Amino acid sequence: MNLSVVLFCLLNVVMSGNKLTSVDFEIFGNVQGVCFRMYTEDHGRSLGLSGWVKNTRQGTVIGQIQGPQEKVNEMKNWLKNVGSPSSRIDRAVFSNERDLSNMEIHGFSTRY
Template identity: 40%
Template sequence: GCYFTKFTRDLCTKAGITGWVKNSKQGTIVGKMQGPKDEVDKMINWLSTKGSPGCQIEKCDLRNMGTLNRLDYKTFEIRF
């Protein structure tokens, strides 16, 4: 594999983004991110255009984007 979830977790943690990421049964990556808008925007760009070394981005489907009064997560984790 290309360790997409690990790279995502590490980059989000470094950027102060909280939430989670996991591999789906359909062979895709799903997750939730919360944090400073500029950092989330940078992460969206990474997720949709670059990704981890060796991966191939075919599509990036973003949903439920909005502004939060408070974060729902304290850390960024890989779920299984």
């Protein structure tokens, strides 16, 4: 393999690791009154993500997360399988996943 091919492959690996993405989520189960929003905000910040989280009148939690693809995937896994210590997650729905050229949200917040 020549040097230009090796450099091209390395550049692709580096660039894909910096790919930014955005995804909306809705979490179903016992997710209200169990500090789910606070834990979501804390975990998102610990991963260096931006976004927001909010309770709905239907008893679910909705939100959006943005950041590097790898970190967004970690957060999706956390939302689907972990949540707050007292929560019970029945189902996590992710939608509107898209690539970003720049972050649209800065910081992580709870919306009311």
